[in-house]
Amino acid sequence: MFKSLMDGVGVCEEVPEALINSATGMVGSGTAFVLLMMQSLADGGLKMGIPRHLANSFAAQTFLGASKMAMESGKHPAILQEEVASPGGTTIHGLHELEKSGLRGIVMNAVEAAVARANRLG
Numbered sequence: 001m002f003k004s005l006m007d008g009v010g011v012c013e014e015v016p017e018a019l020i021n022s023a024t025g026m027v028g029s030g031t032a033f034v035l036l037m038m039q040s041l042a043d044g045g046l047k048m049g050i051p052r053h054l055a056n057s058f059a060a061q062t063f064l065g066a067s068k069m070a071m072e073s074g075k076h077p078a079i080l081q082e083e084v085a086s087p088g089g090t091t092i093h094g095l096h097e098l099e100k101s102g103l104r105g106i107v108m109n110a111v112e113a114a115v116a117r118a119n120r121l122g
Helices: 002-007 017-028 030-047 052-073 077-084 090-101 103-121
Strands: none
Touching: 017 030, 017 103, 030 052, 030 103, 052 077, 090 103
């Protein structure tokens, strides 16, 4: 019954009890992590002169579109990145900056910290 209720608002997956805290750290806390990244994308647009209401809308639509691509294609995110990054284009230059800044490791560390906290809380 719980699964059918939750499937009405999103995807519900059963995980072994040993992974509950890991799922909490990734999925439960991940929503806030994604929202911070969305805010950061919108702030970048604002910095480049896009009005706040448009920057917020563009950022939300970008996350929605990327999520749909990942869910509908079933492809690994790295493959999708390659498909949308043109050689020498704007996207690959932006991705390079994100990699230089350590974004991947920062996000992984945030998940690890959230899981560690979930473990301490029991």
